[in-house]
Amino acid sequence: MQTKEIYLKRIFSTFIIFTLILVFIINEYFNTPERYGDDIFLIQGSILSVIVTIILINFLLFQYNKIIEKIISFKNTYIKLSGFWIIFILSILYKYLIFQFNIYGNYTDTIEGIFFNNEFNDYKLYNYIAYFFYNLSPNHNAYLFIFNNVLGSISLSFFYLILKNINKFTSLNHIVVILIMMYMPMIALETILRVDMLYIFLLITSIYTIILIVDYPTKINIMIFLSIMLLMTFTREQTFYFLPLYLIYILINNFDKKVFVSLSLIIIVTIPSLLIADSNQKNYGVSSKYRDFHLIVKMAQYGYLNENIIKGYENKLSTDAQGLLHEIKHVYQTNILPHKRKSSVNSEAYSYYLFRPDQETIRQKSLITESNVDVDKIHNLIINQLSLLLSKQNSIDLQTFDKKISSLKNNLTKQREKEMLMFIKSLIIHQYLTKTEKVLGNTMMCKINDTNQYKINCLIGIVKSIVNKKYIKNRSDNWYYTKTAFQFALMPNDNNIGYSQHNKINKVQEIILAMPTLYLTQSTLTTTSITGRVPIPVNIGSSQDFYNNNIIPYIFIEKPFQKLYRTPINFWYIFAIWSLILSIFFMKNIKKRNAHIFMALVPLYYGYFLSFATYAEFMRLMIPIIPFVIYNFMCVIKFLCESYLPKYTIKS
Numbered sequence: 001m002q003t004k005e006i007y008l009k010r011i012f013s014t015f016i017i018f019t020l021i022l023v024f025i026i027n028e029y030f031n032t033p034e035r036y037g038d039d040i041f042l043i044q045g046s047i048l049s050v051i052v053t054i055i056l057i058n059f060l061l062f063q064y065n066k067i068i069e070k071i072i073s074f075k076n077t078y079i080k081l082s083g084f085w086i087i088f089i090l091s092i093l094y095k096y097l098i099f100q101f102n103i104y105g106n107y108t109d110t111i112e113g114i115f116f117n118n119e120f121n122d123y124k125l126y127n128y129i130a131y132f133f134y135n136l137s138p139n140h141n142a143y144l145f146i147f148n149n150v151l152g153s154i155s156l157s158f159f160y161l162i163l164k165n166i167n168k169f170t171s172l173n174h175i176v177v178i179l180i181m182m183y184m185p186m187i188a189l190e191t192i193l194r195v196d197m198l199y200i201f202l203l204i205t206s207i208y209t210i211i212l213i214v215d216y217p218t219k220i221n222i223m224i225f226l227s228i229m230l231l232m233t234f235t236r237e238q239t240f241y242f243l244p245l246y247l248i249y250i251l252i253n254n255f256d257k258k259v260f261v262s263l264s265l266i267i268i269v270t271i272p273s274l275l276i277a278d279s280n281q282k283n284y285g286v287s288s289k290y291r292d293f294h295l296i297v298k299m300a301q302y303g304y305l306n307e308n309i310i311k312g313y314e315n316k317l318s319t320d321a322q323g324l325l326h327e328i329k330h331v332y333q334t335n336i337l338p339h340k341r342k343s344s345v346n347s348e349a350y351s352y353y354l355f356r357p358d359q360e361t362i363r364q365k366s367l368i369t370e371s372n373v374d375v376d377k378i379h380n381l382i383i384n385q386l387s388l389l390l391s392k393q394n395s396i397d398l399q400t401f402d403k404k405i406s407s408l409k410n411n412l413t414k415q416r417e418k419e420m421l422m423f424i425k426s427l428i429i430h431q432y433l434t435k436t437e438k439v440l441g442n443t444m445m446c447k448i449n450d451t452n453q454y455k456i457n458c459l460i461g462i463v464k465s466i467v468n469k470k471y472i473k474n475r476s477d478n479w480y481y482t483k484t485a486f487q488f489a490l491m492p493n494d495n496n497i498g499y500s501q502h503n504k505i506n507k508v509q510e511i512i513l514a515m516p517t518l519y520l521t522q523s524t525l526t527t528t529s530i531t532g533r534v535p536i537p538v539n540i541g542s543s544q545d546f547y548n549n550n551i552i553p554y555i556f557i558e559k560p561f562q563k564l565y566r567t568p569i570n571f572w573y574i575f576a577i578w579s580l581i582l583s584i585f586f587m588k589n590i591k592k593r594n595a596h597i598f599m600a601l602v603p604l605y606y607g608y609f610l611s612f613a614t615y616a617e618f619m620r621l622m623i624p625i626i627p628f629v630i631y632n633f634m635c636v637i638k639f640l641c642e643s644y645l646p647k648y649t650i651k652s
Contacts, residue, residue, distance in 0.1 A: 105193035191541030303357025568633035
């Protein structure tokens with residue numbers, strides 16, 4: 001390696017190390033009340049743990065590199081299977097050892113709900129496959145579980161083919177495959193009978209075929225790629241939003257039939273997406289189950305319903321949008337606890353509200369958090385008031401109940417206590433007294449027949465049940481953001497056929513776009529502070545059963561081995577960005593460089609899209625790009641090693 005190139009690589013390597021250190025510095029600096037008040041970056045460990053992980057992975061890579069020729073020689077002599085099938089068999093075997101040869105998962109209720117009760121058929125391709133197994137055998141859940149296992153293992157095999165195509169370093173490719181194979185959340189995900197494994201398979205095979213087309217743009221390869229993209233479109237509606245990612249890769253490469261592939265891809269994804277949306281509208285009353293629903297949740301979590309922030313954009317809205325905004329705000333105040341919607345002290349400052357519009361940060365809003373209010377004090381006040389009324393009468397009308405509880409504010413000195421009192425009053429009225437809706441958890445209670453009177457004894461029972469620290473704490477769960485959005489975007493009709501939406505639901509996007517910088521900033525903070533978590537132990541599907549007397553040594557399925565994943569996955573976007581940069585500057589072969597750029601863009605595009613488009617279950621939803629995350633991490637690690645230890649350059 002030339003001296004100039006070595007020095008250049010060491011400069012870049014120094015910047016990489018500095019970037020990893022910088023995230024710790026930024027967290028330390030901004031984690032004060034007067035700045036941000038929380039971690040900007042999700043980090044499960046110390047800077048020492050990051051360094052140790054990098055050293056251990058380096059050691060593993062170099063040790064494996066020393067024996068790779070012997071392994072390949074042994075394989076060629078004694079094992080006549082291709083690497084594709086060896087990986088498939090090893091993956092299946094390893095998973096079933098972890099599963100202890102048990103069968104997991106149940107999809108029966110979902111199948112029957114969709115095909116017999118007209119519930120929304122969101123993941124169409126998977127649901128039709130599930131329905132096929134349902135009609136085939138009463139053991140359909142077992143078949144679906146095996147189907148998941150096969151898809152998971154064959155996906156890994158196809159990812160290996162991607163690596164072989166774009167990377168000549170066999171030892172690195174092997175380590176990547178081993179790390180993916182042993183990552184517990186990927187294994188646990190197969191115990192959930194739903195669309196995830198099918199989507200992972202289609203995503204990986206689509207990327208494999210599009211990379212293949214660049215080198216071999218044959219009719220059969222193009223047809224296979226377009227067929228996979230069509231299947232993806234019928235699997236998840238988000239496929240339409242990933243069109244730019246594939247088009248970027250097509251456009252940066254030069255190959256025969258480039259224009260044909262681009263146009264065909266646009267047609268094969270766009271037209272079915274529109275047809276699916278139209279079919280959903282006709283069959284269910286909504287074109288998309290998730291789009292508007294998620295946008296309303298984002299409004300609630302991102303601070304759009306903050307009183308101070310509303311003042312800044314309300315005048316930009318049309319009359320219809322203003323009306324919808326205030327309706328959503330009312331339901332939001334009914335469902336969300338006061339401490340989770342309390343304005344930040346500095347929210348009126350333009351330089352601050354974009355990052356922390358509310359007292360709780362975007363990360364804290366996604367967690368169950370405790371209120372600092374003395375709930376017992378409020379509990380006793382309400383009980384005493386109702387008991388006093390009970391001594392004089394057995395029932396009370398809603399208006400009087402409202403006034404009596406509201407008057408208790410005079411007995412409270414702290415503003416947060418008054419806010420909690422009014423919230424509890426609103427909660428009792430709207431969730432327990434005036435509505436009946438199973439989906440939303442609303443119950444019509446205490447009412448005396450067709451009168452406007454409510455039993456006071458019954459009201460006392462409700463207060464005793466809900467006005468306590470445990471109930472209030474549990475109510476800070478994400479479900480109540482979901483409940484807010486349900487009431488506008490996805491309410492089942494009374495006849496249980498289809499769904500209804502607010503007649504002004506199309507104005508949600510207008511509200512969001514009235515403050516695009518707020519949406520952008522909070523989505524970015526979601527990316528850095530929420531995504532990339534490594535659960536140890538895993539809590540997906542039936543994964544808790546894996547940790548009891550497992551055949552696989554405990555050190556591999558929990559600590560310490562699973563802790564090695566924290567560094568690459570916590571910092572997935574950092575390693576992807578650096579892998580992108582290194583590919584641009586140091587890869588000379590244009591096709592290989594473009595393929596590596598694409599491998600870096602996949603997790604960046606996908607992860608950022610998730611942050612924009614959803615609000616929960618990020619750990620599970622990030623699993624499809626974990627193979628790409630691990631690969632980018634290993635590429636950066638290899639670069640670091642060869643920069644500082646050029647004589648130990650990794651061989652092919």
